[in-house]
Amino acid sequence: MRFFVKSKSNAALANICKPTVDRWQKRYKSAVDAYKQAKDMFERTKKTADAVLIANAENCFKQCKQEKDALEIFKKDLGSFVRFYEFMSQIVDYDDKALEKLSLYARNLRPLLRETFMEEDGIDLDNVTLSHYRLSIIKKQDLKLKEDAGDYKLVPGDDIGTAKPRDRKEELLSQIISRLNELFITDNLTEKDLVNYAYTIRDKVSENAIVMNQIANNSAEQAMLGDFGKAIDDAIIDSSEAHQNQMMQLLSDPAKAAAFAKVVFDLLKSA
Numbered sequence: 684m685r686f687f688v689k690s691k692s693n694a695a696l697a698n699i700c701k702p703t704v705d706r707w708q709k710r711y712k713s714a715v716d717a718y719k720q721a722k723d724m725f726e727r728t729k730k731t732a733d734a735v736l737i738a739n740a741e742n743c744f745k746q747c748k749q750e751k752d753a754l755e756i757f758k759k760d761l762g763s764f765v766r767f768y769e770f771m772s773q774i775v776d777y778d779d780k781a782l783e784k785l786s787l788y789a790r791n792l793r794p795l796l797r798e799t800f801m802e803e804d805g806i807d808l809d810n811v812t813l814s815h816y817r818l819s820i821i822k823k824q825d826l827k828l829k830e831d832a833g834d835y836k837l838v839p840g841d842d843i844g845t846a847k848p849r850d851r852k853e854e855l856l857s858q859i860i861s862r863l864n865e866l867f868i869t870d871n872l873t874e875k876d877l878v879n880y881a882y883t884i885r886d887k888v889s890e891n892a893i894v895m896n897q898i899a900n901n902s903a904e905q906a907m908l909g910d911f912g913k914a915i916d917d918a919i920i921d922s923s924e925a926h927q928n929q930m931m932q933l934l935s936d937p938a939k940a941a942a943f944a945k946v947v948f949d950l951l952k953s954a
Contacts, residue, residue, distance in 0.1 A: 696791050697791075697795060699791070700788070700791055700792045700795055703792060704792070704795045704796060707754065707757075707758075707796050708796070708797075710754060711751070711754045711796075711798065714747065714750045714751040714754055715751055717747045717750070717751075718744075718747040718748055718750075718751045720747075721740070721743045721744040721746075721747040721748075722744055722747075724740050724743070724744070725737075725740040725741055725743070725744040727740075728740040755798060758793060758796045758798070761789045761792060761793040761796075762793050764786070764789055765786055765789050765790045765793065768782070768786045769786065769790075772786075856878070859878065859881065860874050860877060860878060863877040863878070863881060864877070883922050884915065884918045884919060884922060887917075887918035887921055887922050888911075888914045888915060888918045891910070891914045891917075891918075893910055894906075894909070894910050894911055894914045897909040897910060897911065898911070
């Protein structure tokens with residue numbers, strides 16, 4: 684097994700996986716191109732109000748999405764298999780050389796399967812290395828485990844190979860929350876507090892036409908060197924003043940506070 688040779692470089696190991704990587708990437712690129720075309724066609728046919736055209740375009744779009752999702756799921760399932768096998772092989776002696784070889788091959792293959800991200804895609808953090816972390820106590824709980832408290836049974840893993848396409852918006856929101864948790868001391872802040880504040884500052888900055896034009900017409904690195912930094916500072920100050928202004932109006936006028944409470948109630952009810 685060439686993966687066991689200690690002198691093998693990463694490049695040599697990658698070369699072993701190259702035929703499979705090339706096949707996967709070729710199929711994935713083709714699937715992504717077909718997905719984009721089908722999505723564009725579906726969006727255009729929706730404007731025609733022709734039910735037959737819309738139905739055909741929608742079916743084509745769904746088929747292309749399934750093909751793209753299948754290749755992404757294959758990549759995820761490789762990772763699931765490797766993690767599960769490496770854990771279980773410490774407990775159970777499978778005595779199966781073919782399974783061990785498959786695990787080694789899958790472990791080296793998966794990082795080489797790189798997806799092409801589209802505009803709605805989130806950020807794949809699978810290959811990011813953890814450099815540091817911070818622990819915060821959320822709550823303490825005494826589990827009070829006792830031998831006579833009932834049957835203790837291990838639930839077997841049964842979800843290997845059952846990956847599903849991720850929801851892009853949920854994935855992106857999860858990554859935003861994770862980044863905000865790194866920035867702030869969160870002892871007295873909820874996830875909604877963090878996200879809502881970020882959205883407030885975002886909306887304030889979006890009111891600055893010069894900054895938005897710089898963002899639209901430059902790379903991220905260039906745009907952040909322009910007026911963006913000052914716009915962020917201004918947005919933080921302005922949003923604080925705006926919230927303070929509204930708070931004082933509500934606290935000083937019971938009728939206004941009651942009307943505002945009704946607005947919030949209606950928003951909650953319609954959510």
